[in-house]
Amino acid sequence: MGSGRVGSDGGAAARLPDALEAVLDAYAAELDTGRSRSPATVRAYRSDAHALLAHLRRDGHGPDTVGDLAATLTLPALRGWLAAQVGEGAARSSIARRVAAARSFGSWATRAGILPADVAARLEAPRPRRHLPEVLDADQAAEALRTTELGAAEGEPLALRDRLVVELLYSCGIRVAELCGLDVDDVDAERRVLRVLGKGDRERSVPYGGSAERALRSWLDAGRPALATAASGSALLLGARGGRLNPRAARRIVNDVTSATPGAPTVSPHALRHSAATHLLEGGADLRHVQELLGHSTPATTQIYTHVSAERLRAAYRGAHPRA
Structure with missing residues (x-):
């Protein structure tokens, strides 16, 4: 044959x-x-x-x-x-x-x-070239979040949802699939943590801050009830028709928000995750803690963000130091 x-x-x-x-x-x-x-x-x-x-x-x-x-x-x-x-x-x-x-x-x-x-x-595999991931700087991330807050100010359900999507992706550094997989019961409001199911069905707890808490409360009080249908089940985040929000829609939300943010590049949900990790390390967080937060199985995966921080430091040095 x-x-x-x-x-x-x-x-x-x-x-x-x-x-x-x-x-x-x-x-x-x-x-x-x-x-x-x-x-x-x-x-x-x-x-x-x-x-x-x-x-x-x-x-x-x-x-x-x-x-x-x-x-x-x-x-x-x-x-x-x-x-x-x-x-x-x-x-x-x-x-x-x-x-x-x-x-x-x-x-x-x-x-x-x-x-x-x-x-x-x-057989030996070629070593992959390590590309520094695209990230927002801290000011750009803050401006993107302000954009979502302004959009949600009138309490429109989809705007409340979009604010929460961007807030959780950046504040918690979770993957877009993890975000869309969240159920209402995965929110521990008392301890301010999310129960996240990651790759390989590994479960971890991810903390969230005061800004995300306010976005969550607004969504659960006014946004989700307005969109919920019999098809919603236990999903935390919903699409316009009441079903569970899917990753493609979440990517579109992030794209729309960042493209509407003055001074910020248009990025993906994964870039918000990169940004969260980079800003944590730049703020002095321990590599192991960031690894646990992101759900990486080994520190080696997380270490790329130290290279991002170092590259940004070098760029600042070259642009500012008279002996650069």
Whole structure:
């Protein structure tokens, strides 16, 4: 059974032989159980494994059956697959993801008895370039929040909601998916903390301040009751029709608010999270505490914000010091 023309980057023009498609289905089923992986991650890993097997078949020498995999899925073949993608200009982040997918597939195939040894375990991913995230400075963030407060001054329900969206994203540094997943019962008004469900279904408590408390009270007293319907359930934040606010709508809210804020760049919800982390560290917060607040599993992820702060300090030095 022919494989058709296949690009090394992962897009296959035709199905693999049925036996190999069955292997990929079994691999995807394994990915979908046990650990908390999103459907998109499972699809991406299966697609990358499909691309790998399709790449091996480009020269017409197989594999055609499950038994052929041991002879064809070798470390040189894996490296050749990645080298072809580098030659085609694939991004480092894409290469790194495909290395992770190849390692995952190789590990699973070895445990399943399809491969005699896990050759993919020796693959090395390229180190991703670390880009400093875009952030608002403290004055720009304050101005954006003032913009939402002015919009909510007349008590219009959607304006009250928009104020709370921006306030929680910046004040708490939570992810947009975490924000939209909040229920009313996740608000502990007495202790002024939110119960947040993060990546990997990890739960954490995130404090919020007086400004967010006022925005929450206004929303719960006057905004949410005006929008709530039978479809609202326990959702804290609601869309215009009463259903749970979705991340796309939250992104649009942040985009609209920052684009309407004089002097501030138009940014995403994630940029507000970056801003919160940067301002905390610039204000003297301990790295470990910021890590816990953001829900990062390791300090290494949080450390990028120290680079942001250092870069801003260097920029200020270059612009102000006579010996710079």
